[in-house]
Amino acid sequence: xxxxxxxxxxxxxxxxxxxxxxxxxxxxxxxxxxxxxxxxxxxxxxxxxxxxxxxxxxxxxxxxxxxxxxxxxxxxxxxxxxxxxxxxxxxxxxxxxxxxxxxxxxxxxxxxxxxxxxxxxxxxxxxxxxxxxxxxxxxxxxxxxxxxxxxxxxxxxxxxxxxxxxxxxxxxxxxxxxxxxxxxx
Amino acid sequence: xxxxxxxxxxxxxxxxxxxxxxxxxxxxxxxxxxxxxxxxxxxxxxxxxxxxxxxxxxxxxxxx
Numbered sequence: 001x002x003x004x005x006x007x008x009x010x011x012x013x014x015x016x017x018x019x020x021x022x023x024x025x026x027x028x029x030x031x032x033x034x035x036x037x038x039x040x041x042x043x044x045x046x047x048x049x050x051x052x053x054x055x056x057x058x059x060x061x062x063x064x065x066x067x068x069x070x071x072x073x074x075x076x077x078x079x080x081x082x083x084x085x086x087x088x089x090x091x092x093x094x095x096x097x098x099x100x101x102x103x104x105x106x107x108x109x110x111x112x113x114x115x116x117x118x119x120x121x122x123x124x125x126x127x128x129x130x131x132x133x134x135x136x137x138x139x140x141x142x143x144x145x146x147x148x149x150x151x152x153x154x155x156x157x158x159x160x161x162x163x164x165x166x167x168x169x170x171x172x173x174x175x176x177x178x179x180x181x182x183x184x185x
Numbered sequence: 186x187x188x189x190x191x192x193x194x195x196x197x198x199x200x201x202x203x204x205x206x207x208x209x210x211x212x213x214x215x216x217x218x219x220x221x222x223x224x225x226x227x228x229x230x231x232x233x234x235x236x237x238x239x240x241x242x243x244x245x246x247x248x249x
Binding site for chain 1: 190191192194195198201202204205206208209210212213215216217219220221223224225227228229231232241244245246247248249
């Protein structure tokens with residue numbers, strides 16, 4: 001379903017049929033979520049299926065509940081795989097906001113139209129709008145690359161050391177307990 | 186002809202442009218967070234046993 005059809009359906013369709021009136025912002029968000037959650041579901045399905053079965057089995061074997069196994073083992077690893085694709089979905093979303101001009105959301109394209117209707121300089125103004133979309137896309141791409149890098153490389157340096165302090169101390173405690181148990185045996 | 190391009194308009198309306206970009210980013214950020222949550226739930230529905238997986242597959246295939 002195209003984004004344009006999706007917003008008109010949510011903003012005008014639901015209002016007429018069900019009497020639910022959204023603000024333009026809410027309608028825009030709902031339209032995007034309706035569309036992109038389907039794409040993200042497919043991304044996550046592929047990512048979840050890429051996790052070896054043994055990971056889940058190991059979690060269950062140490063006595064974790066299925067929910068805990070999902071939250072602590074399967075989902076974090078799947079997210080690591082899914083992040084680059086989610087980034088490109090995000091860039092697609094930012095560009096798709098331009099169709100919300102149709103319901104009067106004051107986003108970049110609508111603002112450009114408004115300025116143009118007073119100044120009649122379409123070439124100049126839409127060049128500026130295009131440049132801003134490109135800059136935003138580059139920024140998001142950079143951000144998601146950074147997230148991907150921090151998720152896929154082990155934490156290093158003093159800041160990471162401090163941030164992971166609680167978890168590290170807990171692991172060290174488990175190791176000490178194990179060694180104490182082994183010494184007694 | 187060429188002289189009629191007023192590039193200074195971009196700078197004059199910089200606040201409006203940036204406000205517009207801010208709204209576009211806000212909408213997509215909120216939508217991104219929500220669709221990751223909904224997407225994970227849909228992926229789980231899709232991977233579960235038949236009655237629920239059909240619903241998930243139907244939604245995904247209709248909206249994609």
